[in-house]
Amino acid sequence: MVKKNLYLIGDISGFTPQIARLVSMMNYVRHTTLSAVEDLTVNELDYLNAPESNSIGSLLLHIAAAEVGYQAATFDKRELNDEEKHEWGTALALNALVGVREGLCG
Numbered sequence: 001m002v003k004k005n006l007y008l009i010g011d012i013s014g015f016t017p018q019i020a021r022l023v024s025m026m027n028y029v030r031h032t033t034l035s036a037v038e039d040l041t042v043n044e045l046d047y048l049n050a051p052e053s054n055s056i057g058s059l060l061l062h063i064a065a066a067e068v069g070y071q072a073a074t075f076d077k078r079e080l081n082d083e084e085k086h087e088w089g090t091a092l093a094l095n096a097l098v099g100v101r102e103g104l105c106g
Contacts, residue, residue: 065091
């Protein structure tokens, strides 16, 4: 990713125009997400503003889990298998209380 073009949604050499725009947007989202959390401590990542809320760490885990699910569906044309559901299911559901109990976000 070239940071000087981070705020431009447009053509990228080697990609069709539609894919280039998608890649542009994904590069921007990745950059802003990483920038927002790069200096956070474990306590800050695990902090819950309210009992029914989700921590920043659980939201990041949810993003990763969604990516696993989208990749399986897109590239392999399948749903998550039992092992993947066991590993990523709580993060996909984004249930803070279950996630804390199972050691995923707290």
